[in-house]
Amino acid sequence: MQSGDLKSIILKKISRIRDPEIPTITILDLGLIYDIKIDNEKVIVEIRKTYSACPALELIKLSIENDLKEIGITNYEVKWIYSPPWKSSDITPEGRKALKDAGICPPDEEVCPYCNSKNVVLQSEFGPTKCRMIYYCNNCKNPFEKIR
């Protein structure tokens, strides 16, 4: 098999893995998959951390390892890449939509995911998980979360 074929098989498979904490979004749309390399028959999947201390990351790594095994790959490494660091702007347009579907405002905009009002106010920079801040919508009176 050509290495290009193998790479696309791997990418297709692991792209389906979802964020354990926000199951509407895949790790591909989150921008976590950085590169897939094949070096001397060893498959190296490079992934990035959203926030250093996110507890979901180990679970994601494990899911990728399981997927690689399922494809029949035995010689592999799933590796954290720190540079260039992940930024919330790496989330794809599909990812932004998936976040809205989950009631979470995507980064770089301040819009209520429930009523689309821009009359919102930041309540706390620290939310229920590492990546989320808490906002309040003055229009529909709902609190909501926004990706940092």
Added chain:
Amino acid sequence: MNELIFYLADDDVILGYRDCEWTGVGPFLEEDLALSSIAQDEIAHASMFYEIIGNPDDFVYKREPKLFKNAYILELENYDYVFTLIRHLFYDEFDYIRISALLNSNNYDLKSRAEKIILEEDYHLKHFRVFINRISRKEEGIEILKQTLNKFIFDLFSLFETDEKILNVYNSPLFPISYEEHFEKFYESIKNQFSFYSFPKKEEILNYVKNLKSSRNGNKSEEFMKLYMTFTEVYRIEPNAKW
């Protein structure tokens, strides 16, 4: 390399554990969440550094207390929230300069991690600067801050305690900043943050830390030992367990 990693990571992990003690008992809900989140970051940053040279768990749970290179001020109990805030701001200002220097390291492992960590340290710093700034808007708040500063001022500068190994990590391609420059930058920014306070002169502080033979030199306080027994407690129940 090992000396530099311990210098960076031991501070993070010890302060991270102290921060954790506020989880569930913070002064108000948002701050409880914020400090718990910051605690997670500090411990994660330590882990990222340790993994460059080995298994993080080995360094945290299997090392003897005296081998931890953390600063004395970071191992002290939390006392009250004012102390927690002041200590954290001092540490974050101190650490931010270290991490910034690592952005120019010739070592990829250090440099790439610094690129990630600095983004998170940015908002830690902002959080504590804003908090202290708000307290110091009123005379009453200034008095409260002053009381804690008076009590701990020299201990707070124990961040700059060194031993021979720590002095050697400075000014190298791995960690391209001098000890003097680190101190200078720190002193200026901390003076800015606490503009209402008259700090001891630079020379006086440098002279104090030069002669200090405290936690960074392996002389651990009782408070460190208590903390150590707590964070290694579960590990010690079943040392070879896979969790």
